[in-house]
Amino acid sequence: MSIGEQCQACGSTNLDVFFKVQKVPVHSCLMVKSREEALAFPRGDLAIGFCNECGFMQNTAFDPSVHNYSPDYEETQGFSPRFRDFQTELCATQDAKYDLSGKTVLELGCGKGEFLVQLCEISGASGIGIDPSYRPERTTSAVAERIEFIVDFYSEKFSHLTADYVCCRHTLEHIQPVKEFVQMVRNTLEGRPDTIVFFEIPDGERVLVDQAFEDIYYEHCTYFTKGSLARLFRSCGFEILDLYKGFDDQYLMIECKPGDPTQGKRFPEEDDLEQTKGQVAEFRSKVEEKFKRFRADIQRIVDAGEKVVLWGSGSKAVSYLTTLGITTEVEYVVDINPHKWGKFVAGTGHEIVSPEFLKEYKPENVLVMNAIYVPEITQSLLDMGLSPKIDAV
Template identity: 30%
Template sequence: MDPTAPREGREPAGGGAVELIRAYFDDRTARRANDPPVDFVCCLSAFEHVPEPAALLRTVRDMSGDRGAGLYFEVFDARRALGRGEIWSVHYEQCNLFGAASLAALFRHAGLTVTDAGNCYAGDQYAFVDAAADPAAADPPDDLEPDGLPPELASFSAAHRAKRAEWSDRLAGWRSAGKTAAFWGAAGKGVTFLNSLPLAAPGDGVIGFVVDSNPDKHGRFLPGTGHPILPPAALAENPPDVVILSNALYEQEIRRQAAGLGFDGEFVIA
């Protein structure tokens, strides 16, 4: 179920099929998805974008009835990101910022039984919760309960000012040296980064365009700044001196792709 699904209908998947429903998840679509009754609910990298997350969990709990359906939810771990000074991770597309503790607490608040919680993917990139609608399911110790304002959040303001000052100085230095740059990644981090720094604006700034691998974004423009969004081939057609990457996790993959295009410029992590 996804309002951005390219189409509705059944698609082959392995030895079976998956039905795509192009809609938001709510009480109405939950009834549609629950016929026949579901035994498992999975949500990946979407829950942090839901305006009323507790209401969604209660809908999932109610649709599970007395069957004790299992749940697995996985979200971007904002506490980890803030602790590492990734200030560009706070952006308009994510109206909720969770860590493993707050995510597990919300599930309990919604009347679900948390059976496991923690971090996953590349060590700790994401927070996850395994849960059940069955109140008799084993509940782990409450060692993941939130314990007040996280220090990562308390220090965010100072970290934000420092990172903006660092990047403002870096862009000014590139401008003085006559260097040009491109930004790789037209998602939330890119939107926040480019809208936060005056010298990143197109035309008057250092960064002329944004590169993204998603063909649906090519020929469009970044929200706020209006940077053109181009395919990776733009690095060969109009090579900048520097490519700024939005996520260090994909650095090696992007380097290989850029090298295949003949680009041999500098790479920097935002």
């Protein structure tokens, strides 16, 4: 039996594959320097399976050996004011809840370190951040003196690192053996019952309910709802302190501590298994219709002799373009992250350009990859004297 045939959260083999896409690029945030390299990018298949026993979803066709989270990995959303506001508020809330002043924060998968730096700035905590794609030259804050960055994947070899608060944001969805990972984190906390553990991931329920296929891509090999996430943490020996959504309900957060999983608060939304089964069925029946609608929208623009750019070159754009098979209908993808300008979208070969480029290109249409950014993108376009039609996926 291959690893993909078994639920990586509960061990069951009672999985139903409900969404398949073949030959999608295995990375969507890795910087690609030429169109040729982008088009020749390694590919893998999506075959998303739903576990009937625990509600967890995983790409049953996933092969972890293809991934390379090097310093060329460009995942940051920190160039967006909307995202920065969300992160600032999150840091303030976490500090208010857990009083992190003078404590040590350990972040597993800290990316470029932006959250950890801000959390230490706001709270007065010291930090340890671990990530293979961390780049020291990106950290300019004075608070960096109180933070140790380790350029590596988190693993058992770092189990000696102790902290009062352990956080892991937008990392678990990149990990196939989720139970093994959460159990490893739990094991490092033996004898430290007061350690707070905070995980944040994309919310899988929204993906199902909105048929948000653009949020299903190879890098994300696992998907959770509130219930499946809570079940996994309880099964690893955590007591759950809070379970909620944020960032316009796009993200799912869990706060817990080592302890008796049968104790403490129980959240009514944990009992979502039957509801999730219904949502999976609805996704399966409606997603094709959504593909058709999206393709027709693009075709209408092309037929009218107009130009359209995508705004946002991250994973959603890669997934949108590859899943719908859109190629020359779209010429450019815009991004506000200057590290991406002049690079190419993995798998599709679209060139990534700056917002400024649009002054010259003058597209009649802008398709925003995440509706949450529409207000700030509309303003940027107005500031440049542009007023294209703006739509969001």
